[in-house]
Amino acid sequence: MINFVLTRLLRAAVTIAAVVTFAFVVLRMSGDPAQVLLGPDAPQDAVDAFRRAWGLDQPLWVQYLAYLKSIFTGDFGVSMRDKAPAIELVLERLPATLQLTVPALLLKLLIGIPVGVYAALHRQSFADRGVILLAVVGFTIPSFVMGLVLVLIFSVILGVLPSGGQDTWVHGILPTITMSIGGIGILARFSRSAMIEVMGQPFIRTASAKGLKWRDVVWSHALPNAAIPIVTIVGFMVGSLIAGAVVVESIFSWPGIGRLLVVSVTNRDLAVVQCILLVIAAAMVVSNLVVELLYGWLDPRLHARAGH
Amino acid sequence: MSTSASNLVELRDLKVAFDGVQVLHGIDLDIAPGEAVGLVGESGCGKSVTWLAALGLLPGKATVTGSVKLEGREIRGAQRSQLEQVRGGRIAMIFQDPSSSLNPVLRIGRQIVEALAIHRGLAGEAAKAEALRLMDMVGIPDPRRRFDLYAHEFSGGQCQRLMIAMALAGEPDLLIADEPTTALDATIQAQILDLLIRLRNETGMALVFISHDLGAVSQVCERVCVMYAGRIVEEGTVEQLFSDPQHPYTRGLFDAIPSIDGPRRRLIPIPGTVPNPSDLPQGCSFSPRCPQATAICKTALPPLLSRGRGRKLACVQPAQPVKTGMVRDRMPEAVML
Amino acid sequence: MTPLLEAKNLSRVYQVRRGYFARPNPVRAVDDISVVVMPGETLGIVGESGSGKSTLGRMLLGIDPAQAGEVKLEHKPMPPLRSAQWRALRAKMQLVYQDPLAALDRRLTIAAQIGEPLDIHQIGTKEQRTAQVEELMAAVGLRRDQAGRYPHELSGGQRQRAVIARALATRPSLLVCDEPVAALDVSIQAQVVNMLRDLQEQYGMAMVFISHDLKVVRNVADRVAVMYLGKIVEEGSSDTIFRSPRHPYTKALVSSMPVPGKQLQGRIILQGEPPNPAVRPTGCAFHPRCPLAIDLCRTNAPALRRVGVQRTAACHLVAGDAAAVAA
Numbered sequence: 001m002i003n004f005v006l007t008r009l010l011r012a013a014v015t016i017a018a019v020v021t022f023a024f025v026v027l028r029m030s031g032d033p034a035q036v037l038l039g040p041d042a043p044q045d046a047v048d049a050f051r052r053a054w055g056l057d058q059p060l061w062v063q064y065l066a067y068l069k070s071i072f073t074g075d076f077g078v079s080m081r082d083k084a085p086a087i088e089l090v091l092e093r094l095p096a097t098l099q100l101t102v103p104a105l106l107l108k109l110l111i112g113i114p115v116g117v118y119a120a121l122h123r124q125s126f127a128d129r130g131v132i133l134l135a136v137v138g139f140t141i142p143s144f145v146m147g148l149v150l151v152l153i154f155s156v157i158l159g160v161l162p163s164g165g166q167d168t169w170v171h172g173i174l175p176t177i178t179m180s181i182g183g184i185g186i187l188a189r190f191s192r193s194a195m196i197e198v199m200g201q202p203f204i205r206t207a208s209a210k211g212l213k214w215r216d217v218v219w220s221h222a223l224p225n226a227a228i229p230i231v232t233i234v235g236f237m238v239g240s241l242i243a244g245a246v247v248v249e250s251i252f253s254w255p256g257i258g259r260l261l262v263v264s265v266t267n268r269d270l271a272v273v274q275c276i277l278l279v280i281a282a283a284m285v286v287s288n289l290v291v292e293l294l295y296g297w298l299d300p301r302l303h304a305r306a307g308h
Numbered sequence: 309m310s311t312s313a314s315n316l317v318e319l320r321d322l323k324v325a326f327d328g329v330q331v332l333h334g335i336d337l338d339i340a341p342g343e344a345v346g347l348v349g350e351s352g353c354g355k356s357v358t359w360l361a362a363l364g365l366l367p368g369k370a371t372v373t374g375s376v377k378l379e380g381r382e383i384r385g386a387q388r389s390q391l392e393q394v395r396g397g398r399i400a401m402i403f404q405d406p407s408s409s410l411n412p413v414l415r416i417g418r419q420i421v422e423a424l425a426i427h428r429g430l431a432g433e434a435a436k437a438e439a440l441r442l443m444d445m446v447g448i449p450d451p452r453r454r455f456d457l458y459a460h461e462f463s464g465g466q467c468q469r470l471m472i473a474m475a476l477a478g479e480p481d482l483l484i485a486d487e488p489t490t491a492l493d494a495t496i497q498a499q500i501l502d503l504l505i506r507l508r509n510e511t512g513m514a515l516v517f518i519s520h521d522l523g524a525v526s527q528v529c530e531r532v533c534v535m536y537a538g539r540i541v542e543e544g545t546v547e548q549l550f551s552d553p554q555h556p557y558t559r560g561l562f563d564a565i566p567s568i569d570g571p572r573r574r575l576i577p578i579p580g581t582v583p584n585p586s587d588l589p590q591g592c593s594f595s596p597r598c599p600q601a602t603a604i605c606k607t608a609l610p611p612l613l614s615r616g617r618g619r620k621l622a623c624v625q626p627a628q629p630v631k632t633g634m635v636r637d638r639m640p641e642a643v644m645l
Numbered sequence: 646m647t648p649l650l651e652a653k654n655l656s657r658v659y660q661v662r663r664g665y666f667a668r669p670n671p672v673r674a675v676d677d678i679s680v681v682v683m684p685g686e687t688l689g690i691v692g693e694s695g696s697g698k699s700t701l702g703r704m705l706l707g708i709d710p711a712q713a714g715e716v717k718l719e720h721k722p723m724p725p726l727r728s729a730q731w732r733a734l735r736a737k738m739q740l741v742y743q744d745p746l747a748a749l750d751r752r753l754t755i756a757a758q759i760g761e762p763l764d765i766h767q768i769g770t771k772e773q774r775t776a777q778v779e780e781l782m783a784a785v786g787l788r789r790d791q792a793g794r795y796p797h798e799l800s801g802g803q804r805q806r807a808v809i810a811r812a813l814a815t816r817p818s819l820l821v822c823d824e825p826v827a828a829l830d831v832s833i834q835a836q837v838v839n840m841l842r843d844l845q846e847q848y849g850m851a852m853v854f855i856s857h858d859l860k861v862v863r864n865v866a867d868r869v870a871v872m873y874l875g876k877i878v879e880e881g882s883s884d885t886i887f888r889s890p891r892h893p894y895t896k897a898l899v900s901s902m903p904v905p906g907k908q909l910q911g912r913i914i915l916q917g918e919p920p921n922p923a924v925r926p927t928g929c930a931f932h933p934r935c936p937l938a939i940d941l942c943r944t945n946a947p948a949l950r951r952v953g954v955q956r957t958a959a960c961h962l963v964a965g966d967a968a969a970v971a972a
Binding site: 350351463466493494495496498499501502520521522523524525526527550561562565566567568569572573574575576577579582 | 830831833898901918
């Protein structure tokens with residue numbers, strides 16, 4: 001078990017290091033923050049002074065080492081624009097993002113999984129075909145299109161819901177729905193195929209053959225097995241709770257981390273962008289770890305493989 | 309065929325079609341209490357489908373017609389709750405691939421206890437004690453320690469023993485064993501056959517042994533039905549069938565088995581392949597592969613007719629009596645004595 | 646006569662590791678095995694799952710490299726894995742295994758697949774290859790009109806015929822068949838077994854026939870080696886080894902075979918199951934299941950010794966020549 005945890009932790013550390021490095025290099029190669037922040041007409045002296053102040057005149061590897069050093073000491077840099085610590089800016093926005101993404105995740109789980117399971121148990125029925133069709137529609141339409149369509153219908157035509165802002169919980173309805181529809185589709189389809197796969201397994205026939213009630217066959221024999229692949233997808237969704245908010249927050253002018261990221265990228269605010277990417281990567285890695293641990297709990301076969 | 313009240317199970321004209329393709333063409337079969345009947349044939353002949361259909365275990369796309377009577381009571385098309393009492397309680401079933409027939413994420417003990425709860429109303433410590441007794445009975449060493457293990461922690465042979473324990477939990481009157489030894493190694497096959505014979509003697513339950521292995525069938529059963537392309541083509545006692553197979557297909561099956569003693573010889577295959585159920589030949593389904601087929605075989609379907617002394621045959625051109633030399637190869641020792 | 650294939654002291658140990666930080670656990674799949682295959686001869690290898698028979702087959706072909714010992718084909722040592730010489734040697738040694746559907750490419754017609762080895766080893770002109778594919782199909786009993794079929798359009802037996810035709814395309818001098826008929830129905834099994842025997846006679850190749858089915862092996866092989874947990878426990882001519890098995894394991898194996906019409910009474914039913922190869926018992930690996938085991942068996946592993954004419958067995962309780970068989 002210790003061996004299992006050590007292996008996973010090592011893998012997590014490598015993943016985060018890769019993301020940090022990648023973000024660092026790409027950001028520094030994709031435009032000069034001095035130029036962006038100071039404007040195209042800024043005098044060369046000012047630009048040079050800005051670069052010296054932020055260490056941008058150093059060779060890339062020196063900057064990188066300095067950055068790594070500061071991360072390890074808990075310093076995530078200072079926003080070039082607001083002069084405030086980047087981590088504070090990010091944490092300040094976190095609650096707003098979670099206000100959207102957590103309800104959206106609940107919607108995905110509470111609608112996607114039961115609908116998928118129902119479709120699997122009523123295969124080839126009218127309901128099943130409907131679920132497949134709606135699921136495909138749900139996850140093929142990009143969220144910015146979906147968001148705009150919803151705004152058009154509910155804000156512009158019907159005028160029942162606000163199209164942007166964060167003033168009341170009513171403002172959260174459209175962004176939450178926009179954010180969850182794709183995930184509902186994906187989960188419904190995935191749960192359906194996982195369940196169909198499990199229902200075709202010999203042990204389900206065994207459960208029926210020993211006289212178990214249909215309901216018990218589904219609940220205590222099929223669902224625990226179908227849960228294993230479903231957890232993978234759910235884990236991925238939890239991991240991308242923050243990353244998934246970027247587009248929707250921009251459409252609905254929701255002041256969360258996603259919008260902060262878009263603004264910071266435009267301004268070449270390196271410290272903030274790096275900090276957000278680090279948070280996103282950390283969320284991914286942590287949820288992956290949780291999924292792996294859940295696997296071990298759901299699937300006893302993995303115990304043996306993981307050196308129980 | 310006379311209906312006798314003494315039969316445990318009676319199948320009459322049982323037919324199954326999958327998506328409109330008929331795979332079972334009217335099976336008539338009686339199982340008396342306590343007897344062991346073998347169902348023999350190659351893959352796709354319908355030997356497993358017969359019993360899955362009888363217990364209502366086929367998927368929804370299957371259409372089942374005919375009659376399945378348990379002690380004179382019709383169970384085909386019965387209420388789900390009624391069928392659930394029959395399954396595992398009156399008629400239990402074990403399958404070919406024991407490792408995947410057990411639920412991988414539930415503890416073994418729980419799976420056995422579940423059956424005890426349904427059919428015998430046992431719970432808690434009483435259920436556990438009975439489950440341990442059953443595990444011990446089927447030869448699982450140290451059952452107390454293994455009660456909480458999962459299927460993957462047992463070997464294939466042990467999984468089949470556990471399946472048998474689970475089947476015995478409902479104290480069934482009939483155990484359907486569907487190719488129970490096919491996936492197992494030779495020495496383990498012998499153990500499981502031995503176990504089935506012993507348990508049948510101890511419990512007095514009837515046994516239907518479905519297998520493609522004539523050798524295994526002849527060790528476990530008293531009566532054998534040979535199936536081909538969804539029909540029973542020959543039926544008789546083990547001795548009758550093994551000493552004097554009359555259907556050319558039965559003959560062919562025997563001849564195709566390589567012998568373990570005597571001179572090494574060329575094997576005698578049955579030419580051709582099993583027909584596709586959606587494209588069965590006219591007349592007797594076996595006629596395209598049959599060395600004795602005549603014109604009539606290719607036009608008229610031979611009915612399964614009684615030939616006296618419990619034998620039945622569906623053939624208008626029965627195989628010639630076997631030459632003495634060959635009988636010796638095949639004949640059971642019991643008959644030779 | 647000089648041997649076609651000579652394998653000496655072959656060993657293959659798999660390191661089973663569970664995670665980066667775990668201590669590797671050695672599994673001796675093949676443990677110090679020596680075999681000889683004469684030209685045109687069939688060597689049968691029987692054993693239960695986990696006995697290492699498939700690994701041995703792959704090692705004889707050089708697909709699974711030996712960690713100890715060596716394989717010589719026509720007195721030449723096996724070239725390094727995946728070298729040019731090694732690839733060229735593939736034309737001389739071919740493998741047929743249990744599942745023909747997995748061995749065939751679903752997207753290619755069977756004629757294309759049978760001709761593939763000819764293309765790879767660039768044998769003959771295009772016309773000659775086409776002619777040879779037709780000849781091979783006829784030899785394995787496939788009809789001309791089946792050339793354009795895809796694997797899923799054929800039956801199991803027909804697919805195995807196609808796989809065998811492909812293996813024969815380069816006229817190999819050695820064919821290793823790993824459970825070639827295990828997935829087939831009895832009546833079709835006999836067709837394929839007969840065909841293999843005919844082809845062997847016709848092409849004059851040697852065969853290693855790996856199977857769990859003693860009845861089939863007896864009717865195909867000239868010589869049979871019985872494996873248990875990575876070792877050969879008995880070897881002899883197929884006529885004698887099944888008629889009068891000497892090793893207690895072979896005895897049990899022969900006796901466990903259900904023979905139509907014979908009752909189970911009087912059979913040797915072994916207790917227990919083959920142990921996990923990762924936790925090999927001490928001494929003779931068979932001793933925990935052996936009805937005859939004595940103290941010596943628990944501590945000392947018996948060597949493979951000559952116990953008769955062309956007959957070897959690894960058992961303390963089988964009388965034989967004093968000297969162990971020179972490995």
